[in-house]
Amino acid sequence: MNYQVNEKGYYGNFGGAYIPEMLVPNVEELRENYLKIIYSDSFQKEFNDLLRDYVGRPSPLYLATRLSEHYQTNVYLKREDLNHTGAHKINNTIGQVLLAKRLGKTRIIAETGAGQHGVATATVCALMGLECIVYMGEVDIQRQAPNVARMKLLGAKVVPATCGSKTLKDATNEAIRDWINNPVNTHYIIGSVVGPHPYPDMVARFQSVISEEIKMQLTEKIKRDHPDYVIACVGGGSNAAGAFYHFLDNEKVKLIAVEAAGKGVYSGHSAATMVLGKPGIIHGSKTMLMQTDDGQITEPYSISAGLDYPGVGPIHANLFETGRAAFVNATDEEALKAVFLLCKLEGIIPALESAHALAHLEKLKAKKNEIVVVNLSGRGDKDLATYIEKMQ
């Protein structure tokens, strides 16, 4: 079994590049060049130097002893929360901005929902001295004021999307329109393993540093290069793809992807795509998608803004269809419980997204001698207002 993308940009039945004619040259330019550039010596050196000195990698693999005691197993946390800007997203934006520079691009565009990807993009544009335009729904701009302030402080221009529901998908439409109008000097940084080929593969490769490090760190700590379980939350699926990547072909490792069940999978307020979705096309790729019977995309819901996405990356649709990864889910309430438990037992305040992965430990029932790695995708500072409100 091979879980990687094929020549045509497909993972099994999913993926591809379903894009308007006008975007073909931009996407083709990327497709023809990305592997050559990424695996050149000069790229690898610059990328790895920045991951080390700017992001702070390798991120620690921490044996959470009190949490392990609580669950009667061995829980290791992969500390992506300790990265510069507080999550895994920076691994990808650094990679894409270096690629854009080598393609001669001088202008970067991005879309953002909660603002986390916008901040990671604005950060690397400041680092590289590139012009940065972030499209964001007008409603999201109001809901996510601190991240809007961060982006502006970092020198980005935040452009409101004023059509439709004025949220993420409208911001995406604006970004695509911009890219069509500025094909020569502009690179579009997508923030997860979504979008037309080659984006899902490119983003997975940039995030694969997570599992590369887990392998080395486990070897060092326990003389074994793989755990029994890797657990990660899934919005678009980039932190999960990165945490799974180097274990995909090792069937001894059980891969568990946790989606957001919101107020309950069947409550009408959920983002559990694998349970509720059907194959469809979103953001230029064929994947699993929450939609109505006549193909309209359903509005997703989760307490965590980063998991509030109606699709998943095509790599995950294939891992689901082949059964290579188990797709489970956690509700808002279960995630909040996991937040408070990690705070109490380990002195770590996780992001709400990451708490969905932690919540699965309740149901996992791992054995005493088994090794469980949970990818702690981000820190909880951004979610403090929610935690204060829910704290008893």
Ligand SMILES: *Cc1c(COP(=O)(O)O)cnc(C)c1O
């Ligand atoms: C954005 C985000 C996610 C969800 O995105 P993926 O592409 O699924 O990884 C998860 N955790 C954190 C902390 C995020 O910021």
